[in-house]
Amino acid sequence: xxxxxxxxxxxxxEKIVKGVQLRLAPGxxxxxxxxxxxxxxxxxxxxCAIHAPHAGSVQVDGQDLFTLSAPERARRIAYVPQQxxxxxxxxxxxxxxxxxxxxxxxxxxxxxxxxAAVHAILHRLGxxxxxxxxxxxxxxxxRQQVLIARAxxxxxxxxxxxxxxxxxxxxxxxxxxxxxxxLRDDGRAVLFTTHHPDHAFVVASRVILMQAGRFIAQGSPAxxxxxxxxxxxxxxxxxxxxxTLLAPHWSTHGAxx
Amino acid sequence: MKGRFGLLGSALxxxxxxxxxxxxxxPSPLEAAVRLWQGLAGHxxxxxxxxxxxxxxxxxxxxxxxxxxxxxxxxxxxxxxNPLASPEVLGGLAGAAFGAALGILLGHTLWQVQxxxxxxxxxxxxMTLLLARLVGIHGIVVLLLAGLITGAFFTALLSTAKYVxxxxxxxxxxxxxxxxxxxSVSAHSVWxxxxxxxxxxxxxxxxxxxLNVLSMGDEEATTLGVPVRATRAWVxxxxxxxxxxxxTLAGMIAxxxxxxxQIARLIWGADNCRVLPASAxxxxxxxxxxxxxxxxxxxxxxxxxxxxxxVGLPLLAVVLRRAAVSWAD
Numbered sequence: 001x002x003x004x005x006x007x008x009x010x011x012x013x014e015k016i017v018k019g020v021q022l023r024l025a026p027g028x029x030x031x032x033x034x035x036x037x038x039x040x041x042x043x044x045x046x047x048c049a050i051h052a053p054h055a056g057s058v059q060v061d062g063q064d065l066f067t068l069s070a071p072e073r074a075r076r077i078a079y080v081p082q083q084x085x086x087x088x089x090x091x092x093x094x095x096x097x098x099x100x101x102x103x104x105x106x107x108x109x110x111x112x113x114x115x116a117a118v119h120a121i122l123h124r125l126g127x128x129x130x131x132x133x134x135x136x137x138x139x140x141x142x143r144q145q146v147l148i149a150r151a152x153x154x155x156x157x158x159x160x161x162x163x164x165x166x167x168x169x170x171x172x173x174x175x176x177x178x179x180x181x182x183l184r185d186d187g188r189a190v191l192f193t194t195h196h197p198d199h200a201f202v203v204a205s206r207v208i209l210m211q212a213g214r215f216i217a218q219g220s221p222a223x224x225x226x227x228x229x230x231x232x233x234x235x236x237x238x239x240x241x242x243x244t245l246l247a248p249h250w251s252t253h254g255a256x257x
Numbered sequence: 258m259k260g261r262f263g264l265l266g267s268a269l270x271x272x273x274x275x276x277x278x279x280x281x282x283x284p285s286p287l288e289a290a291v292r293l294w295q296g297l298a299g300h301x302x303x304x305x306x307x308x309x310x311x312x313x314x315x316x317x318x319x320x321x322x323x324x325x326x327x328x329x330x331x332x333x334x335x336x337x338x339n340p341l342a343s344p345e346v347l348g349g350l351a352g353a354a355f356g357a358a359l360g361i362l363l364g365h366t367l368w369q370v371q372x373x374x375x376x377x378x379x380x381x382x383x384m385t386l387l388l389a390r391l392v393g394i395h396g397i398v399v400l401l402l403a404g405l406i407t408g409a410f411f412t413a414l415l416s417t418a419k420y421v422x423x424x425x426x427x428x429x430x431x432x433x434x435x436x437x438x439x440x441s442v443s444a445h446s447v448w449x450x451x452x453x454x455x456x457x458x459x460x461x462x463x464x465x466x467x468l469n470v471l472s473m474g475d476e477e478a479t480t481l482g483v484p485v486r487a488t489r490a491w492v493x494x495x496x497x498x499x500x501x502x503x504x505t506l507a508g509m510i511a512x513x514x515x516x517x518x519q520i521a522r523l524i525w526g527a528d529n530c531r532v533l534p535a536s537a538x539x540x541x542x543x544x545x546x547x548x549x550x551x552x553x554x555x556x557x558x559x560x561x562x563x564x565x566x567x568v569g570l571p572l573l574a575v576v577l578r579r580a581a582v583s584w585a586d
Contacts, residue, residue, distance in 0.1 A: 050476045074482030081477060087338045088472055088527035098470045102482030107463040109530055154481070 007056035018213035031200035034210035074102035078151035082162035099153025140167035161192040314444040320541035327540025329496035330514025335468040343515040344500035348407030352381020353504035378501030437508040437562020465530035512569035
C-alpha cells in the first residue's frame with residue numbers, strides 16, 4: 001500500500017500540496033480530479049519521489065519511500081508523465097526497454113527475456129507495428145501509449161498515470177480504460193489524474209476531488225461526482241452544466257446556432 | 258547489427274596491421290613478418306625497433322585516443338541531452354591544455370608535462386563541479402554554464418602562459434603541443450595509460466542503457482530507477498579521465514568527440530548500448546587513418562589536431578545535415 005500522511009509539497013516558497021492524506025491499496029483504481037494547477041501532478045511526483053515533500057511522509061508497503069534506493073522504488077512504483085521531451089531519436093523498443101532498467105541493474109545490457117517482455121507488452125497494447133519506428137515520429141496519442149507500455153515494462157505493483165488519456169482519440173481512450181480495469185483486476189494499484197469525470201465513473205473504484213492543493217471530497221464515483229460537486233470543483237455556477245452540456249439547441253441547431 | 262560491429266572490428270584490425278608497415282621505411286608484409294619473428298626469437302633488427310618500439314605504441318595510442326574521445330563525446334551528449342556536446346564541455350580539456358603549457362613553460366620533462374596536463378584537467382572539472390554546487394541549483398544547465406566559465410578561465414590562463422613564454426623556444430613547443438600530435442608519444446606513457454583508457458571506455462559502454470534513461474531527463478530517470486546524481490558523477494568522472502588522458506598523450510585533438518557519435522547514431526540508431534561501442538570503434542579507426550595520413554602524406558609530419566579539424570569540420574557539416582533530421586522534437 002502507498003500511504004501518504006499529512007503531505008506538504010512546495011515549489012520554492014509556494015505551497016502546492018497542503019497536507020493531504022492518501023492511501024492506495026492493491027487492486028484499487030483511484031481517479032484524481034481537479035482543475036488545472038490544483039497540484040495533481042505535483043502530488044503524483046511526490047508519490048514517486050521526484051519531489052521530496054516539505055513535510056509529511058510517504059510509505060510504500062510499510063517502508064519510507066525516500067529510504068528506498070532508486071531501482072527499488074522503480075520496481076514498486078511506475079510513473080507515466082504527462083509531458084515529456086525527447087532529444088535523441090530512440091525507437092519505440094528503445095523507449096519501452098528503458099522500463100526494464102530497474103530490474104536489470106544499472107550496467108547490465110538488456111537480455112533476451114527483456115526483449116520478450118517488451119514485445120509482449122507492445123502486443124498487449126496493440127503497438128507491435130510501431131516497435132521499430134522512431135518515437136519522435138509518433139503522434140501525441142501514440143507517444144502516450146508508448147509511455148504507458150514503458151511503465152508496464154517496469155512490472156511495478158503501483159502505477160501512477162498523469163492524465164493518460166489527454167492525447168488519446170475516443171477509441172484509444174476506451175482501450176486505456178479497459179487496460180486500467182485489467183490492471184486493477186490483476187491486483188495492481190492504479191492512480192490516475194483526469195479531466196474526464198466520465199472516465200472516473202467507468203473505471204475508478206474511488207475518486208478524489210482536489211482543489212488548491214487540498215482534497216475537498218473523496219469516495220465512490222457515485223458519491224463524489226454530481227452536478228454540485230463538479231460545479232464547486234471547477235468554480236462553475238450551479239446551473240452552468242445544464243446551460244452548456246444539456247442545452248437542447250446544441251443538438252438541434254449545432255453549437256454555432 | 259552484430260555484423261556491422263564485426264565488419265568495423267575487422268576493418269580496424271586490418272588498418273592497424275597495415276599501419277605498422279606505413280612510414281618512411283616501408284617493408285613488405287613478408288619482410289616485416291620475418292623480422293618480427295626473428296625479433297620474438299631474440300634477434301631484434303632495426304625494423305623490429307621501428308615497428309615494435311616506434312610505430313606500435315603510436316598506433317595503439319591513436320586508436321585509444323580516438324576511441325576515448327568518441328566514447329566520452331557520446332556519453333556527454335547523452336548526459337547533457339545535447340547532440341552537440343563534446344568532451345570539452347566541462348572545461349577539462351582547457352585545463353589540461355593549460356597544465357601542459359605550464360609544464361613546458363617551467364621546463365619540465367615530457368612525463369612531467371603530461372602529469373601537469375592530467376592534474377590540471379582533473380582540477381578544471383573539479384572547479385566546474387564546485388562552481389555548480391556553489392550556485393546551489395542542481396541541473397544540467399548550471400553544470401554547462403559552470404563548464405563554460407571554467408573553460409574560459411583556463412583558456413585565459415593558457416593565453417597568459419603563451420604571452421610570457423620565450424618566443425624562440427617555449428612558445429613554439431606550447432603551440433606544437435596545442436595543435437595535437439602523436440609524434441612525441443613514448444612507449445612507456447602509452448603502456449601506462451592505455452589500460453586505464455580501455456577500462457574507462459569499457460565502463461562507459463557498460464553504462465549505455467543507463468545513459469539512455471538519463472537522456473530522458475532527471476525526473477524520468479529517477480522514476481525509471483537510475484540514481485541520477487551518482488550515475489551522472491560516474492559518467493563525468495569516466496569521461497573526464499578519458500578526455501584528460503587523451504590531451505596528456507597527444508595534446509588537443511579537436512572535433513573527434515563531437516563528430517564520431519553523430520556518425521554512429523546515423524548508422525546504429527540512438528540506443529547508447531550500440532552508440533557507445535560503435536563510437537569507440539569508429540573513433541579508433543578514424544584517428545588511426547588520420548594519423549597515418551599525418552605521418553606519411555608529406556615529408557614533414559602534419560599536426561594531428563590540425564588534420565582532425567580540417568577533415569572533421571566539412572565531414573561534420575555533411576553529417577549534421579543528415580543527423581539533425583533524426584534529432585527529436
